[in-house]
Amino acid sequence: MDIFSISLVLSAIHLAVPIILPMLGGLISERSGVMNIGLEGMMLGGALSAVAITFLTGDPWVGLVGAMISGVVSGGILAVLTVTLRGNQVVASTAINLIGAGLTAALVPIIWGIDGTTPSVPKIPSLEVPGLSGLPVVGPLFSGLTLVDYGAIALAFAVWWVLFRTDAGLRIRACGESAESADAAGIAVVRTRFLAVTVSGVFAALGGAYLSIVALDAFQAGMTQGRGYLALAALVFGKWRVWPAVAVCLAFGLADAFALRSQIVAPQIPHDLLLALPYILALVALATFVGRTSAPAAVGKPFARA
Amino acid sequence: MSTSTPQRPVAASTTPPRQRRASRIDADILAALAARPEPGARGFVSRFVSSVAPAGAGVGAKAGAFLITVSLALLAALPIVYLSGSDAATAIEALLGGSWGSGLAIGETFVQAIPLLISGLAVAVAFHTGLFNIGVEGQLVMGGLAAGIVGATVDLPGPLLLLACLAAGVAGGALWALIPALLKAFRGVHEVVTTIMMNYIAFNVSRFLVSPSGPFVSETQPSATEKIPLEARLAVVAPGTRLHAGLVIAILLVIAVAWLLYRTPEGFRLRLVGANPAAASTAGVSLRRTVVTSMLLSGGIAGIAGAVQVLGVFGRYYDAFSPGYGFEAIAVALLGALSPIGIAAAALFFGSLDAGAVQLQAVAGISREMVSVVSGLVVAFVAAQPAVLRLLRHLRERASARRAPARPTSARRASGTDPKDPA
Amino acid sequence: MTSPAVRLTGVSKHFGPVAANRDITLSVAPGSIHGLLGENGAGKSTLMKILFGMIHADSGAIEVGGAPVSFRSSADALAAGIGMVQQHFSLIPTFTVVENLVMGRGATGWFSRWLRPLDVKTARERAVGLSERFGFGLDPDARCGTLSVGARQKVEILKALWGGATTLVLDEPTAALSPPEAEELYLVLERLRSEGTTIILISHKLPEIVRLCDRVTVLRDGTVVGDREIDDEARTDARARAGLEADLVRLMIGRERPETPSRSARALDTVLEVRGLGDGGRFGPVDLDVAGGEIVAVVGVEGNGQSELIDLLIGASPTRTGSIELDGRPLQGLSTRRRLDSGIAHIPEDRHERAIADDLSLTDNASFGFIDGAPFAPTRFWLGKRARVRFTEILIERRRVRASSPAAPIGSLSGGNQQKLVVGRELARAPRLMIAAQPTRGLDIASTTAVHEALVGLRDRGSAVLLVSLDLTEVFTIADRIVVVRGGRIVGETSTGAADVDRIGAWMSGAEERTAAA
Numbered sequence A: 001m002d003i004f005s006i007s008l009v010l011s012a013i014h015l016a017v018p019i020i021l022p023m024l025g026g027l028i029s030e031r032s033g034v035m036n037i038g039l040e041g042m043m044l045g046g047a048l049s050a051v052a053i054t055f056l057t058g059d060p061w062v063g064l065v066g067a068m069i070s071g072v073v074s075g076g077i078l079a080v081l082t083v084t085l086r087g088n089q090v091v092a093s094t095a096i097n098l099i100g101a102g103l104t105a106a107l108v109p110i111i112w113g114i115d116g117t118t119p120s121v122p123k124i125p126s127l128e129v130p131g132l133s134g135l136p137v138v139g140p141l142f143s144g145l146t147l148v149d150y151g152a153i154a155l156a157f158a159v160w161w162v163l164f165r166t167d168a169g170l171r172i173r174a175c176g177e178s179a180e181s182a183d184a185a186g187i188a189v190v191r192t193r194f195l196a197v198t199v200s201g202v203f204a205a206l207g208g209a210y211l212s213i214v215a216l217d218a219f220q221a222g223m224t225q226g227r228g229y230l231a232l233a234a235l236v237f238g239k240w241r242v243w244p245a246v247a248v249c250l251a252f253g254l255a256d257a258f259a260l261r262s263q264i265v266a267p268q269i270p271h272d273l274l275l276a277l278p279y280i281l282a283l284v285a286l287a288t289f290v291g292r293t294s295a296p297a298a299v300g301k302p303f304a305r306a
Numbered sequence B: 001m002s003t004s005t006p007q008r009p010v011a012a013s014t015t016p017p018r019q020r021r022a023s024r025i026d027a028d029i030l031a032a033l034a035a036r037p038e039p040g041a042r043g044f045v046s047r048f049v050s051s052v053a054p055a056g057a058g059v060g061a062k063a064g065a066f067l068i069t070v071s072l073a074l075l076a077a078l079p080i081v082y083l084s085g086s087d088a089a090t091a092i093e094a095l096l097g098g099s100w101g102s103g104l105a106i107g108e109t110f111v112q113a114i115p116l117l118i119s120g121l122a123v124a125v126a127f128h129t130g131l132f133n134i135g136v137e138g139q140l141v142m143g144g145l146a147a148g149i150v151g152a153t154v155d156l157p158g159p160l161l162l163l164a165c166l167a168a169g170v171a172g173g174a175l176w177a178l179i180p181a182l183l184k185a186f187r188g189v190h191e192v193v194t195t196i197m198m199n200y201i202a203f204n205v206s207r208f209l210v211s212p213s214g215p216f217v218s219e220t221q222p223s224a225t226e227k228i229p230l231e232a233r234l235a236v237v238a239p240g241t242r243l244h245a246g247l248v249i250a251i252l253l254v255i256a257v258a259w260l261l262y263r264t265p266e267g268f269r270l271r272l273v274g275a276n277p278a279a280a281s282t283a284g285v286s287l288r289r290t291v292v293t294s295m296l297l298s299g300g301i302a303g304i305a306g307a308v309q310v311l312g313v314f315g316r317y318y319d320a321f322s323p324g325y326g327f328e329a330i331a332v333a334l335l336g337a338l339s340p341i342g343i344a345a346a347a348l349f350f351g352s353l354d355a356g357a358v359q360l361q362a363v364a365g366i367s368r369e370m371v372s373v374v375s376g377l378v379v380a381f382v383a384a385q386p387a388v389l390r391l392l393r394h395l396r397e398r399a400s401a402r403r404a405p406a407r408p409t410s411a412r413r414a415s416g417t418d419p420k421d422p423a
Numbered sequence C: 001m002t003s004p005a006v007r008l009t010g011v012s013k014h015f016g017p018v019a020a021n022r023d024i025t026l027s028v029a030p031g032s033i034h035g036l037l038g039e040n041g042a043g044k045s046t047l048m049k050i051l052f053g054m055i056h057a058d059s060g061a062i063e064v065g066g067a068p069v070s071f072r073s074s075a076d077a078l079a080a081g082i083g084m085v086q087q088h089f090s091l092i093p094t095f096t097v098v099e100n101l102v103m104g105r106g107a108t109g110w111f112s113r114w115l116r117p118l119d120v121k122t123a124r125e126r127a128v129g130l131s132e133r134f135g136f137g138l139d140p141d142a143r144c145g146t147l148s149v150g151a152r153q154k155v156e157i158l159k160a161l162w163g164g165a166t167t168l169v170l171d172e173p174t175a176a177l178s179p180p181e182a183e184e185l186y187l188v189l190e191r192l193r194s195e196g197t198t199i200i201l202i203s204h205k206l207p208e209i210v211r212l213c214d215r216v217t218v219l220r221d222g223t224v225v226g227d228r229e230i231d232d233e234a235r236t237d238a239r240a241r242a243g244l245e246a247d248l249v250r251l252m253i254g255r256e257r258p259e260t261p262s263r264s265a266r267a268l269d270t271v272l273e274v275r276g277l278g279d280g281g282r283f284g285p286v287d288l289d290v291a292g293g294e295i296v297a298v299v300g301v302e303g304n305g306q307s308e309l310i311d312l313l314i315g316a317s318p319t320r321t322g323s324i325e326l327d328g329r330p331l332q333g334l335s336t337r338r339r340l341d342s343g344i345a346h347i348p349e350d351r352h353e354r355a356i357a358d359d360l361s362l363t364d365n366a367s368f369g370f371i372d373g374a375p376f377a378p379t380r381f382w383l384g385k386r387a388r389v390r391f392t393e394i395l396i397e398r399r400r401v402r403a404s405s406p407a408a409p410i411g412s413l414s415g416g417n418q419q420k421l422v423v424g425r426e427l428a429r430a431p432r433l434m435i436a437a438q439p440t441r442g443l444d445i446a447s448t449t450a451v452h453e454a455l456v457g458l459r460d461r462g463s464a465v466l467l468v469s470l471d472l473t474e475v476f477t478i479a480d481r482i483v484v485v486r487g488g489r490i491v492g493e494t495s496t497g498a499a500d501v502d503r504i505g506a507w508m509s510g511a512e513e514r515t516a517a518a
Helices: A006-031 A039-057 A060-084 A089-113 A145-167 A169-179 A179-184 A191-216 A227-237 A242-265 A269-277 A277-289 B026-033 B044-052 B058-075 B080-083 B090-101 B101-129 B136-153 B156-188 B191-209 B246-263 B266-274 B277-282 B285-313 B325-335 B341-364 B372-405 B408-414 C044-050 C075-078 C097-102 C109-113 C118-131 C151-162 C181-194 C206-212 C232-236 C238-253 C306-314 C336-342 C349-354 C362-366 C388-399 C416-425 C447-458 C472-477 C500-507
Strands: C007-014 C018-026 C033-037 C060-062 C068-070 C082-085 C167-171 C198-203 C216-220 C223-229 C268-277 C284-293 C295-297 C320-328 C344-347 C433-437 C464-468 C483-487 C489-495
Touching: A006 A039, A006 A145, A006 A169, A006 A191, A006 A227, A006 A242, A039 A060, A039 A089, A039 A191, A039 A227, A060 A089, A060 A191, A060 B080, A060 B372, A060 C238, A089 B080, A089 B325, A089 B372, A145 A169, A145 A191, A145 C388, A169 A179, A169 C082, A169 C097, A169 C109, A179 B266, A179 C344, A191 A227, A191 C483, A227 B191, A242 A269, A242 A277, A269 C033, A277 B044, A277 B156, A277 B191, A277 C464, B026 B080, B058 B325, B058 B372, B058 C500, B080 B090, B090 B101, B090 B341, B090 C238, B101 B136, B101 B246, B101 B266, B101 B285, B101 C349, B136 B156, B136 B191, B136 B325, B156 B191, B156 B285, B191 B408, B246 B266, B246 B285, B246 B341, B266 B277, B266 C362, B266 C500, B277 B285, B277 C349, B277 C472, B285 B325, B325 B341, B325 B372, B325 C306, B341 B372, C007 C044, C018 C216, C018 C223, C033 C044, C033 C181, C033 C206, C033 C238, C044 C167, C044 C198, C068 C433, C075 C082, C075 C295, C082 C151, C097 C118, C118 C151, C118 C198, C151 C349, C181 C198, C181 C206, C198 C206, C206 C232, C206 C238, C216 C238, C223 C238, C223 C447, C232 C238, C268 C306, C268 C464, C284 C295, C284 C464, C284 C483, C284 C489, C295 C447, C295 C472, C306 C344, C306 C433, C306 C464, C344 C416, C362 C388, C362 C416, C416 C447, C433 C447, C447 C464, C447 C472, C464 C472, C483 C500, C489 C500
Parallel strands: C033 C198, C033 C216, C082 C167, C167 C198, C295 C464, C295 C483, C344 C433, C433 C464
Antiparallel strands: C007 C018, C007 C060, C060 C068, C216 C223, C268 C284, C268 C320, C483 C489
16 A cells, blocks of 8 residues: 555545634634634534534434534633633633533543443545546545535635625724724624634534544544644644645644554554654744744733723 | 942953842942831741732732632532532532541542642743743653653662652753743744643653653553662652652742742742733843743743652653643642642642542542543633622722712712812 | 704713713814813823713713714714724724725625625725825825824824714824924814814824814813813914913913923033944934933934834844943943943833833832842842832832832832832932933823933933933923934934924924034
8 A cells, every 4th residue: 555645635634624623713713812722622522512412313414513502602601701701811711621621521421321432423424526536546535525524625715705805804803903993993892702702612613523423433532632732833833824724734634644644554653653743743833934923913912991 | 419320340341240149229229228127027937928928919818719719610510410410419528538538538639739739830930921831741741751761771779869860850841841932932932832732742752652662661561661669769658648758849849939939030030021021121131031941940840740740659650640730730820829829729629629539430420520620610710810800899999989979989970969160 | 053063061980089081061163173182191082082982981971963972882983973093003004004994894784794805996996085185195005014103193084084984083193293294284184174074183282282273172180171262363473372372281280381400411421322323124323422411312203213222222132233332331242131230221111011010019010120139139049028128118208109008019000100110210220321211101290290300310410311202392391412313313413402393393204314413
């Protein structure tokens, strides 16, 4: 088996989408001026909700909706803490991460009566694109991806469109650059940020659901393995712009796919070191390329009128 | 005439005086300072206590905030208790029984509190400088790993080996904090992202080093280093329990960190940079140096926490020996309001939870992940604290306005009848 | 009689125990320029923020065009035709002019807000149209961060007009402008008035008020203390003008204009000698001498090299070219701390940004720069507290700081008292050179006088003082010599006695290049 093949690309996409989705969430939140390092916890919430709802209803699509609702809840809690109550954004999102990790792990035995991994649930099926899936070389791409994968790309486009092409996007970005200026221009800063943070929860939860009911078919405590944080790194490295950040996520996915692949192809390379690859890559990227001034200027600053 | 230039040799500053040790200060003020009577002499202990609980901020208010936060967090976690098919009374009984119900239990509470206390101090040192060191967990793991490797491979007499292991722990933790510190200081990369990345690198690298193909794996025990000689470990101090001499190290560190923060120039610089970096730099404090110092101290202390676990509890380095002390430490530090004494109290609280969690699972059937939920809730309530304080202040002002209607706050009520006529 | 454009009746606002506005009644005629005059802290800005819906009055009523209104946010005020130009710029530097104009104004309905592309083309055309109509000459695609202060001011006005404002509130619009730029702005305002716009002009500059306003209301300590009509006679006749101005000053500060501190310039040896100083970028090369016993003022339009000069002098940015000598000893290459130890003190421009840490106690704030070595830190491992507390008490007494205790956080003090502590701390360094950057900005009269006395006292004891100020009145009050900076260079220099405001204005704006230096 060759290490470079179309199935490596496919696997890279599968590993990149659960970083792209929370990254988009983080982008929306940070562009509105709220630092969201709670993506990881929100993802875990989404992953568990997706499996639980799929388990109850038998339909993974309903599970996906369940994950989105959990995202509204976790995003809403972070919004209350950071926007309404003006708490420290790093502290509040750390709380989300701790609660997300603890609560999801604690709920597994409550729901299923067993610790660790949940029983299998139906997955979201992959989509055979008629005509295209029979193509040579790229054919597997059109039979191995699910609607969620296409949806993630559509969401990236939608986020880009709304943030950078519409009136609403200008409002959101104004809140992220200077809440006082936005307020003076008649923009409802608190409402805008609240909405942005809540939506970022939905995106993160979708990313978690992708892991549990698209890539796998079960929930496992801590299964996100830091992807929420990788999403943050991608965001910083992509300078808070949609397409560069998506590209970074794809690079992370490729690194991950490469690590998985070499486990089989080149077992002499220590597996654990390869697993560290995306994180090392992220660190090196942050160390070498990122300037000081690309973050939205008002990120981290709570807003209150005098 | 009172020209007050200190008499210093002109030549002294062309070669920067290395033995400096004197701030430039107005001679008049120096004289006034000398002439001014000392406030009533106080004993060392009361002075130390006042330094640990700084700047007159009411100790009572802090203790109150502590208790309210803890109660709210426990209350908010109650639904899990009932979802697990248990009830509050059973849970409390199990929790208290497991943490304070017997000598053994109390020992276990302290055993759990030690790494939380030390890593809580590590978090606090960085937070005081305005650095969100989320990487304490990774630094703790690397500290434990370094201690375990030195203990298993270096041949030294017992006490010396113990010291070498502790030093290795400090070095391991500090090294792991160095990279985020340099990135923050010289490239302006936010430390939250980099320290988290370092965590995951630490988990994977440490797992590799004791994996079957790793260089430090024990011949008899998978995923661990060889045992550290008994005489190089931290001895048990309370017979019949697991409580070890790490407690002494933890207490010494509380004193050392309090001293550092409130009684040394370096601590002042750390706090100043945390309070206002631009003002610090204008006042002649080097931001880069201070950021690096703070992170190295934080990482070093976190490394001690790992080393103490390895030397006091396990006697060797185990992969995944930390169930997330470094993350729980964030809750410990915040609950303790970043003050060393507060952190000690918070560590004892979380130590009780951790110790009681075993009973909680066995008797009441409640997952031990409950502890992580409670720590998350504590952090959430700490995040909400400023808002609550604002609300309280607001209510107090309104109340005092109502009590004293002549005060300007309520002038609006009187304005209709106020005879004052502008101009 | 037509109903007033804006009428405020019995408006009051308190912040905690402080009454910012008390029972204010004010009526503005449509199509007029109405001045709102008062010292810093008199409550002008608070009142206008209430009118603009940014803060809510405790009591009182507002009418716009005769109809009672109740604004819950600035969006409501904008909808009622009120536009506001803030004292601090409300533009987003990374946005273009057009983006700043359409921000928050674009669309209604969720479809056009969330999905339809923003119509930048129409907006740009409209911006160009408005800009031409009022002679602004703005590039709609320029990023606001790259514009000059004067141009940004125009964008602010354009932004207010954009939403169809018929009443415009301007808060200290010329504070950061050079005299010619200010004159340009006056013409714009007169043009707006002639087209029927009502303007409320907040200012503490008398000449500006007299030049532009049809009527002026004077505020002091949060209440209205007077209301004057300004007619053409006052504008043209020198005696009538002087009478009116004296009248207004009395109303504004409640007494006659305070005595200015004596000027006893007797320059001693050179303390600061700067030669060919540059930061390797847009600043420099600059030559500058300040002698002991002299106050030299650096004036210029904001952003023309003042902060670069200060950063180079205190060592916050590295000296790329040239030299700095203090009492004949070179400073370049030394850290900020070493410079403080060699006799530089610095009152920073932005107090909250660089001079104090709000959450720390007065004692800790008084200790800035005194924590290395005796008397407070004899060793690396000991930083005394009791000695620092006593030191703070001495500063509090000497500078008459009103504070409950040295342990109180400095954020709990008023701005004036914070500044007094900062001034005390810097004086305690026994400076050979004091760098004072806008030391009285935002302070009330009493605190301003205290700061001026401190600087003059230091000068009289033989130290050098470098005063960086945008306030020409302040400069003329205490400086002995004036240097003018523009574009990172010194373009003019004069002694205060021989100074002429028009000439300084010409230097500031670049209308006149450097003549033979005095």
